[in-house]
Every structure is written in structure tokens, then in C-alpha cells.
Amino acid sequence: MSELASEPSAQGVTQPQGFRASGVVAGIRNGEGPDLALVVNDGPQHAAAGVFTRNKVKAAPVLWSEQVLTTGRLRAVVLNAGNANACTGPEGFQTAHATAEKAAELLGCGAVEVAVCSTGLIGSQLPRDDVLEGVAAAHAALGADAAAGLAAATAVMTTDTVAKQVGHADPAGWTIGGFTKGAGMIAPSMATTLTVVTTDAVVDAPVLDEALRAAVRVSFDRLDIDGCMSTNDTVLLLASGASGVVPDTAAFRAVLTDLCKDMARQMQADAEGVTKRIAVRVAGAATEDDAVTIARTVARDSLVKTALFGSDPNWGRIAAAVGYSDAAVDPDRIDVTINGVLLCRGGVAAGDRAAVDLKGADIVVEVVLGLGDGEAEILTTDLSHGYVEENSAYSS
Amino acid sequence: MSELASEPSAQGVTQPQGFRASGVVAGIRNGEGPDLALVVNDGPQHAAAGVFTRNKVKAAPVLWSEQVLTTGRLRAVVLNAGNANACTGPEGFQTAHATAEKAAELLGCGAVEVAVCSTGLIGSQLPRDDVLEGVAAAHAALGADAAAGLAAATAVMTTDTVAKQVGHADPAGWTIGGFTKGAGMIAPSMATTLTVVTTDAVVDAPVLDEALRAAVRVSFDRLDIDGCMSTNDTVLLLASGASGVVPDTAAFRAVLTDLCKDMARQMQADAEGVTKRIAVRVAGAATEDDAVTIARTVARDSLVKTALFGSDPNWGRIAAAVGYSDAAVDPDRIDVTINGVLLCRGGVAAGDRAAVDLKGADIVVEVVLGLGDGEAEILTTDLSHGYVEENSAYSS
Known part of the structure; x- marks a missing residue:
């Protein structure tokens, strides 16, 4: 299903109904392009699942988002490039928390409904004020069209040379899309994998969780660029239920797996220094x-x-x-x-x-x-x- | 004890009494310098021990020499560079056997008293005739002086840029020396480690075996250039007893360990592409x-x-x-x-x-x-x- 990547309709996280996205310049990487993305699930449902790095040294946003995902529910995801917020101690965790609070305030939900993802250099504090202003700017820039999805996919790029999106409109009446960045899941280079997949199918959190783990196991987990495992790897799956269609579980899993494999292949093709x-x-x-x-x-x-x-x-x-x-x-x-x-x-x-x-x-x-x-x-x-x-x- | 390497008296395998060595051009690597070495233990004792690669794909000479070492006894070692004799099947094993037979015939001993070591490219047959003629030439060239030890150390070099020798004359009256080549023991690059250590101390095979395993564990086993493990790694220890001195076991182990660490450091300094x-x-x-x-x-x-x-x-x-x-x-x-x-x-x-x-x-x-x-x-x-x-x- 790698041909999906070249489908002109593959617009990523905004392809399914019920999602808005944006990407803005928050100044985290010193003005070198957009570096903060926001993905919002407008519902009516907010089921979600996540898979995270197995590194014992986990970045602050991973510690935050793992907690959040225990509820099986997400309203939004804030992602930034340029700084991993890893090895940053309590101050770094407070920054991740404040980022979720800021998005929650703007969206009228609780901070525990907002996941946070970061990628970039390990060991320096994420500039909190820049991030909070960036969240406000990203909220103001939210859109539901293809350009909005692409903007989000672009804002999380680090050493990536192209934005990486997938999308699939199922004949059964539901849609799924996503973006990814980086070079692998359990064994990426420091080009951490951050992936957000959205769907308007009606799927419960436990089913999402099982489907996502099964898909990651045979896709991102089977991409190994250099054996190094990041502190920040995160793959999130959000379902809005906006299509009103309950998909066949096996069909949903198969499509999700194909999309994840497609994203893994896109990462392989864009890995650092790749010639083969x-x-x-x-x-x-x-x-x-x-x-x-x-x-x-x-x-x-x-x-x-x-x-x-x-x-x-x-x-x-x-x-x-x-x-x-x-x-x-x-x-x-x-x-x-x-x-x-x-x-x-x-x-x-x-x-x-x-x-x-x-x-x-x-x-x-x-x-x-x-x-x-x-x-x-x-x-x-x-x-x-x-x-x-x-x-x-x-x-x- | 890394200063040992720079001692002018470090003449390698011929420093202890009872050993002769040589290095000759056998034509295995197409005339690019010497490529076959012979080390002979003239006794009176012939105790020996060996440590080999843990790779499940073992080269023919490793399969041969592991069998030989079960006797705890060695008269000689034949080593070649330019071809690993690995992944060569029964024909490759017969070549290793024939090599030992040839050396045994010249030395008047049994083939099971001769170990064989190879390093070089995997997967092509070692030219048997060249090797057998090389063994004859090496036997004719045997010498007990420093030049002979250096000739052997030089003939096993592959991507090594310098010959690597150690030597130590113990105040207690016994001597130990050795050479090595390559870039590591359990995790070398294909620059396989081949190491021969000789001593004129009076030491039984079980004591040699225990001392060698203990020394390798904290020296060659702690050198890791690129995580790749060779099919051919071999470390051999031969004792002639020619000094007539029974060393204190703890002192012998300590010196052997220091020499092995010294050789590991020499390999690190000469590893492929090293700048740090x-x-x-x-x-x-x-x-x-x-x-x-x-x-x-x-x-x-x-x-x-x-x-x-x-x-x-x-x-x-x-x-x-x-x-x-x-x-x-x-x-x-x-x-x-x-x-x-x-x-x-x-x-x-x-x-x-x-x-x-x-x-x-x-x-x-x-x-x-x-x-x-x-x-x-x-x-x-x-x-x-x-x-x-x-x-x-x-x-x-």
C-alpha cells in the first residue's frame, strides 16, 4: 500500500472529519521555519491510544503523555521541533504540563486531554514562553483543510527533508490520515519519530490501543536505521467518530497497519545520509x-x-x-x-x-x-x- | 602497563625461550607482502590454551583449532592473512587440516598438535597449494631472534598499519611475549583478532586456560570497535617451560592480563578509521x-x-x-x-x-x-x- 503516499488525496491528519490542525513559527529553533504544531479533535468522540519509546530515559513530554493516555481520551496534541525537552528534570516536566494547560484553556477542556510531543536536542530547557505563545498562535491558525494538515506535518520536521503524510478514504465510509517525522520507532536515530494518526471512524479506545500496538509492531518497530533508540518516540492515534461509521475491526486494523508501514517506508527513504x-x-x-x-x-x-x-x-x-x-x-x-x-x-x-x-x-x-x-x-x-x-x- | 609496548625489549613471541617463529610470502593475498606465519614451541613442555570467537558461524580453522585445544597441548601454530577460510564448507575444513598436517610432518609431530588461524575475506576457498608451500617456506625460515618474532607479527596484518607486539621478562626468571592483529575480540570489525602469546614459564594447561579466559574477559572482550563479531577470532597461549621456573599463579595471571590489555589498547589505537x-x-x-x-x-x-x-x-x-x-x-x-x-x-x-x-x-x-x-x-x-x-x- 505504499502507493498511498503518492495519492493526491493524502492530506494527512485533516483528511478525516472532525479534525483541525496548524503549524506555526514559535521561535524554538531560532527562526528556522515552523516548529510548533497543533492537532485538535473536535469530536463528537475523543477516543485515543498511544505507543511510546521503551527508552528508560524518557523525555518530559513522554512522561506527561503516557499519563494522559491512560484515560484513553485526547482532545488535542501539541508537538514541537527544535528541542526534545529530555533530561530537563522537574522544570522540563512543568513546561510540558504548562503547554497542555495552555492548549486546554484555549480549547475549553482539561489539560489531561492534551498530549505533548517534542523532538530535537536533548538536555536544554524548552523555552516555555515561546512555546506558550506558539500554542496560542497555533490555535488561532487552526484549519481543517489540506494546507492545515501539511502545515502541522511540516512544523515537526527536524532532519527530515520532506513532510510525510498518509491518508485513506475507506469505501465503508470512514477516513484515516496521519503524519510522521523522523527515522524509526524503537530504533531511530535522534531524528525521533513523532506520529499522529487521525480517523473519523467510530472506534473505542481499547480497540484503538490494540490496533495501534499491532500496527506499530510490524511497521515502525521493524524500521531500524542505526540501532539507536530515542528518548521521545511517540505514536498517537485519535478517533473523532465524526463519520458515524463503525468500521469492521479487522479492516480497520489492516488499513492502520498499511498506513504505518507506508510511513515507515517514507522514513526509511528520508533517513539521514541514506543512499540505499x-x-x-x-x-x-x-x-x-x-x-x-x-x-x-x-x-x-x-x-x-x-x-x-x-x-x-x-x-x-x-x-x-x-x-x-x-x-x-x-x-x-x-x-x-x-x-x-x-x-x-x-x-x-x-x-x-x-x-x-x-x-x-x-x-x-x-x-x-x-x-x-x-x-x-x-x-x-x-x-x-x-x-x-x-x-x-x-x-x- | 601500556608502557610495555614501547619497551625496546618487547620482541614478541620469540622473547621467551623455546620458541621460534617466521613470516613469509605465500601468495595468498596476491603478492602484497608476507601473509603466512609459523610459531613453533620447541619445548620441553607444550602446554597450551585457546579462546575463540562466540560467533555461531565459525571459520574452518576455528573449528579445527578448537578441537586441537581440547588436548591442552600445542607444538605449533600456522596463521595466514588474506583469506578467512570461513563459509568454505568441507573443502575449507580439509584445507585447515592439510595445513596442520604439513606443519606436523615438517616438525615431526601429530597434526592434532598444530593450531591453524586465518583472517581475511569470508567465503572464498583458501588456495591450498599456496598455503602448503608457504608452510614449508615458513619452516625453513624459522628463527628465534627478534626479527623472527616481528616477521610473524607482520605476516598476519590485514588492515593493521603497524605490527603489534608485547613482551615482559619477569624478575622471577620467566618471560612472556606475544603478537596480535586486528581490532577487537568479541566485537571486532572483520579485522579479526588473531593473537599468539608465548611463555617459557612452567605452567600446566588447566592453569593456562583459566588465566587466559580471565585475561581475555577484561581485555579483548572489553574492546568494541563496531559491535561486529568475527568468524575467526582466536587467542592462543603456549608455554614451553624452557625457563624451568614455575611462576606464582597470581603473578602470572596479572602479567598475562596486563599484556592482553596492552594488546587491546594497541588494537584500539590502530582501529579502522580511528581519529579518537x-x-x-x-x-x-x-x-x-x-x-x-x-x-x-x-x-x-x-x-x-x-x-x-x-x-x-x-x-x-x-x-x-x-x-x-x-x-x-x-x-x-x-x-x-x-x-x-x-x-x-x-x-x-x-x-x-x-x-x-x-x-x-x-x-x-x-x-x-x-x-x-x-x-x-x-x-x-x-x-x-x-x-x-x-x-x-x-x-x-
Whole structure:
């Protein structure tokens, strides 16, 4: 369903009925473009679910929003770029709280109905006055059209080079849309993932929660750019019920999952320094968990990633990474295929390296283990000079 | 004891009595210098111990040598660079066996008394005839002087830029020496670690084994350049007993450990693309294992490594890495110090980034957790353009 991203109708969070959004310049990143977004659910329902980083060092907005989401209810989300509000202690938490209070005051609801998300540099205090003025400006700028959704999607960009939106109008009469930023969920670069998905379907919070966790598990959780996990990752799902349509639960889950996979692919394509989009597919593992572990180990291996940056079909490094992964492996049964060319059969060289075409941007690495039915795919990128350049000059 | 490396008397494996060595051109890496080394223990004793890669994909010489070492006895070691003899199936194993047979025939011993080590590209057959002729040439070239030890140390170099030797003459009357190559033990780059340590002390195989495992655990095992584990890593310890001196066991272990740490530091300083030598020290962890886990997670984090390459004291990335490590962490008790400047106290920004001097080649990252007495140090390097360059062009 990646073709969704190119649908002209994909207008993001304002595509479903019942939602308004905006993006404004709050001055958090020193005037370098818009840096604060607001998404409002005008109802009639306000069901919501959230998935957050598993990092034990959680940013203040994550601590705030996790609490808020225990109610299964959200009226609005405030997001900012330029500062992560992480490692900022009680003062940072108070800033997150004050941000929610300000939005709640403007919307006539309680602060516990407002989630807050931040992305940017860790360890400096978020300028509270700028943020509160930004919330007021964002409230004044709220709109329900495509431009408003795009403005919100644009305001949360950090090292992203394009805004990332999805949208889907279901034949059953309900609509879903969303935006994302960053480079991954459980293992992003510091280009934290912030994602907001909205729908006008009539769905209860428990169903949203279950659907969102299931979708994230096979989408954002299977994108691994560099193995680093952010302090701020947040994926939120808000339902307004404005369509009046109760969707088939399975159909809703399937569409949500497809949209999340689409957003993960958009992040992969826009990852820091990427010159190759790499899919690592593992089959024949003892279990699905083992398949994920092995695919993730290969996807994170610096030597595999540099080899593919150099268009070198170095399957030996792939076999070595499979071997040191924390999963069941029989070294005499490993098959490795790169872009359709079988290079290693039963753990031994096979085929012709020269037959592998790595000139294009897309690389598919397939590992077959011959141990069971477990399979999984992890998306990653190469390790390039661009990655080193971008990440060695981020905070200075 | 790193000053050992610069002692003029550090002549490596031929420093102890009872050992001869050589290094010759066998043609394995197409005439680019010496590529085959031989180390012979002339006795009177032949006790030995070995530690090998934990990768489940083990090279043929590792499979061979692990079997050989179960006897606790070695007459000789044959080592080659230019080809890892990994993922080479039964043919590769037969080549390793034939190599040992050839050396055994020349030395008048059994093949099971000869270990074999290889390093280089994975997945192509080692040219057996070249290796066997190389063994004959190496046998003819054996010498007991410093030049012979250096010749062996030089023949196993791959991406190493300098030969790496250690040596120590103990006041108690016994001597120990060794060489190493590569960039780490359990987590090296494909610049596999091959290490041979020799001693003329009178030590039984079980004592050697225990001493070697203890030494490796706090030296090679605590060097982590890029998290990638080789198929070929091997550390061997051979004792000739030629000094006639039975060393104090604790003193022997201490010296062996110091020498292994010295070799690990030499590897760190010569790692691929290194511009910074980084020591990550964790204290106050719940356990030593937790301290190792946390230090290793920080040492492997691509964002930490690129920041330090850029001389950016980005402690937020360090705190984030601590947070996603698989160990007990209280986010409100994390202190982070870089090169003596406390930048994060109790999980919150402190001190002045600008006060951190990162211009030099050495960086010490200290993380204190306030949870217990566990502490550990992991040595690593930065992630530089040089690393990307070297590893994107290795096999082509």
C-alpha cells in the first residue's frame, strides 16, 4: 500500500472529519521555519491510544503523555521541533504540563486531554514562553483543510527533508490520515519519530490501543536505521467518530497497519545520509522473534551497511552477522541472497558476486535458515559518509 | 602497563625461550607482502590454551583449532592473512587440516598438535597449494631472534598499519611475549583478532586456560570497535617451560592480563578509521555485568560515535544510550562526565559544554549510575569518514 503516499488525496491528519490542525513559527529553533504544531479533535468522540519509546530515559513530554493516555481520551496534541525537552528534570516536566494547560484553556477542556510531543536536542530547557505563545498562535491558525494538515506535518520536521503524510478514504465510509517525522520507532536515530494518526471512524479506545500496538509492531518497530533508540518516540492515534461509521475491526486494523508501514517506508527513504534503501528479509527461522532478531542484527551491522554503501555484495559479512545474532542458527543451513542472486547456500559460497546489481537505490537481502516457519522483514539504510557528516555536526 | 609496548625489549613471541617463529610470502593475498606465519614451541613442555570467537558461524580453522585445544597441548601454530577460510564448507575444513598436517610432518609431530588461524575475506576457498608451500617456506625460515618474532607479527596484518607486539621478562626468571592483529575480540570489525602469546614459564594447561579466559574477559572482550563479531577470532597461549621456573599463579595471571590489555589498547589505537580513542567508564551500576552492558551500549552507539568524531560533547546521546541499554538504570540518577567535565547530573543538564576539550585524540566518557558497585570500562573508537571509506571498499 505504499502507493498511498503518492495519492493526491493524502492530506494527512485533516483528511478525516472532525479534525483541525496548524503549524506555526514559535521561535524554538531560532527562526528556522515552523516548529510548533497543533492537532485538535473536535469530536463528537475523543477516543485515543498511544505507543511510546521503551527508552528508560524518557523525555518530559513522554512522561506527561503516557499519563494522559491512560484515560484513553485526547482532545488535542501539541508537538514541537527544535528541542526534545529530555533530561530537563522537574522544570522540563512543568513546561510540558504548562503547554497542555495552555492548549486546554484555549480549547475549553482539561489539560489531561492534551498530549505533548517534542523532538530535537536533548538536555536544554524548552523555552516555555515561546512555546506558550506558539500554542496560542497555533490555535488561532487552526484549519481543517489540506494546507492545515501539511502545515502541522511540516512544523515537526527536524532532519527530515520532506513532510510525510498518509491518508485513506475507506469505501465503508470512514477516513484515516496521519503524519510522521523522523527515522524509526524503537530504533531511530535522534531524528525521533513523532506520529499522529487521525480517523473519523467510530472506534473505542481499547480497540484503538490494540490496533495501534499491532500496527506499530510490524511497521515502525521493524524500521531500524542505526540501532539507536530515542528518548521521545511517540505514536498517537485519535478517533473523532465524526463519520458515524463503525468500521469492521479487522479492516480497520489492516488499513492502520498499511498506513504505518507506508510511513515507515517514507522514513526509511528520508533517513539521514541514506543512499540505499535496504530490506533485510529472514525466513525459515525457528520463530518470528528469532527472525526479527536476526534481521535486526544484520540491519544494524556497520560492516554490512558500509559494504552496501560501497555497492559491495559482501555476503560473508551478512553470514557473520547472522552468526553472532542472539537467535538459533545452524551455520550449515544459511542461505544468503542479495537482489535475487543466491551467493551463499548451506553456509558456503555459491553463485557469482559479479551478477549482483547494486547500482540502484533498493537492496533486498534475503536470509533463509531452514529451521522453521519464522519470518520477518526489517527496513534499514546504508552507512554512508552522509550519515557520518550529518551526525557529527548535529548539535554544534 | 601500556608502557610495555614501547619497551625496546618487547620482541614478541620469540622473547621467551623455546620458541621460534617466521613470516613469509605465500601468495595468498596476491603478492602484497608476507601473509603466512609459523610459531613453533620447541619445548620441553607444550602446554597450551585457546579462546575463540562466540560467533555461531565459525571459520574452518576455528573449528579445527578448537578441537586441537581440547588436548591442552600445542607444538605449533600456522596463521595466514588474506583469506578467512570461513563459509568454505568441507573443502575449507580439509584445507585447515592439510595445513596442520604439513606443519606436523615438517616438525615431526601429530597434526592434532598444530593450531591453524586465518583472517581475511569470508567465503572464498583458501588456495591450498599456496598455503602448503608457504608452510614449508615458513619452516625453513624459522628463527628465534627478534626479527623472527616481528616477521610473524607482520605476516598476519590485514588492515593493521603497524605490527603489534608485547613482551615482559619477569624478575622471577620467566618471560612472556606475544603478537596480535586486528581490532577487537568479541566485537571486532572483520579485522579479526588473531593473537599468539608465548611463555617459557612452567605452567600446566588447566592453569593456562583459566588465566587466559580471565585475561581475555577484561581485555579483548572489553574492546568494541563496531559491535561486529568475527568468524575467526582466536587467542592462543603456549608455554614451553624452557625457563624451568614455575611462576606464582597470581603473578602470572596479572602479567598475562596486563599484556592482553596492552594488546587491546594497541588494537584500539590502530582501529579502522580511528581519529579518537574513547574509553567508556561506567560506575555505580547494579552489577559488573550491568556496567559492561551499559558501557558497551554507549560504545556501540553510532550517534555517540559520530558526535565524538565531530568533537561534539553531546552527552544527551550518551544518556539516551544508557537509557536503552538492557540493564538497570534510574533516569534520575545518571551522571555523565566527558573529559573531566560533568555535563549531566541526576539526569539533568549540568556544567558547560564549552568547557569540554575534545581536540585531542583521547576521550574519556564517565557514566555514574548510583545503583551499586558495578563498574567496567569498554574501549572503542569514533565513527569517522575513514571507517566508512575503509569498510565500503574492503572486498572489491
